[in-house]
Amino acid sequence: MNNVTSIVVLIAFILGIMLLFNLYTRMLSKIQQNSIRRRLEKGKVNDQQLIKLCNAADKGRNRKFMAIFMYGIFFKSFLNMQEDIYRLYKAEIDKRGLTY
Incomplete structure (x- = not known):
């Protein structure tokens, strides 16, 4: 019974660490x-920088191997983060009337 309790505590500990991450x-x-x-x-990003950042975010949102390598089982968090950043840059490009 002691081994079963230890395993349950270990699993709970691992799940807790995963939740915190x-x-x-x-x-x-x-x-x-x-x-x-x-x-x-604030306008701290000029048009050329904005286009480069949007292109980089566009490439980053399609890199599943990098997401798995960096975040492991939470790779979807990384992909969602990249998608949200891409949307921010894309909205600003549309707002400024730029094309990339």
Whole structure:
């Protein structure tokens, strides 16, 4: 019975760590998006930089191997983060009337 209890505690501990990592990646994503949003609103990104950043975000959102390598089983968090960043840049490009 002692071994079963130890295994259950270990599984609960691992799940707890996974939950914390998931919360951390979500928080990191929100911080990054807010930072990008503020830079765009303040006009700190010129048109050429915006197009380059949008192209980089477009490439990044399709890199599943990199997502798996960096985030493991939470690779969908990375892909969602890249997709949200791409949407921010794309919306700003549309707002400025640029093409890329």
